[in-house]
Amino acid sequence: MKVKTCAISNCGLISQRKLEKVVKKLRNEIDNLIAQGVTEFISSGDIGFDQMAAAFVLDRKKHNANIRLKFALPCRNQDEKWGEKQKQLYHFLLNEADEVVYLSNKQSPNSMTERVNYMVDNSAYVLCASISELLRYSYREGLSVIKVA
Numbered sequence: 001m002k003v004k005t006c007a008i009s010n011c012g013l014i015s016q017r018k019l020e021k022v023v024k025k026l027r028n029e030i031d032n033l034i035a036q037g038v039t040e041f042i043s044s045g046d047i048g049f050d051q052m053a054a055a056f057v058l059d060r061k062k063h064n065a066n067i068r069l070k071f072a073l074p075c076r077n078q079d080e081k082w083g084e085k086q087k088q089l090y091h092f093l094l095n096e097a098d099e100v101v102y103l104s105n106k107q108s109p110n111s112m113t114e115r116v117n118y119m120v121d122n123s124a125y126v127l128c129a130s131i132s133e134l135l136r137y138s139y140r141e142g143l144s145v146i147k148v149a
Helices: 016-035 049-061 084-096 111-121 133-141
Strands: 005-008 040-043 068-073 099-102 125-128 144-147
Touching: 005 049, 016 049, 016 125, 040 049, 049 068, 049 084, 068 084, 068 111, 111 133
Parallel strands: 005 040, 005 125, 040 068, 068 099, 125 144
Antiparallel strands: none
């Protein structure tokens, strides 16, 4: 149900000096959303913020069986140019998820936009750390936006 769903995505790097603050705020905001009744989190699975947030959601699932983690991936080969450690974490998170949605088999010029549209169209909240296409579309669609950086 859209009203109980939060999209998680960040397009951009988080500076080392902001990282500790972002991690703390991210954990607090995930806990706040759960306390408000959010039960599903949709992650893009991207390296960094998105995977960190997904790991926090998995940790919260240990204590609350109602929490669900879903990945909305632009294509099946999203990780083809990533390093081995990045791929290992990505596949671990995908295996732990409740659902994985592939929006396409191969990456195309529209893959990322389709992912953004899917995430926003299926969420009431968006949790992010920077300005991105997801954030701009979320504002246009009237979602509650929570920035952690």
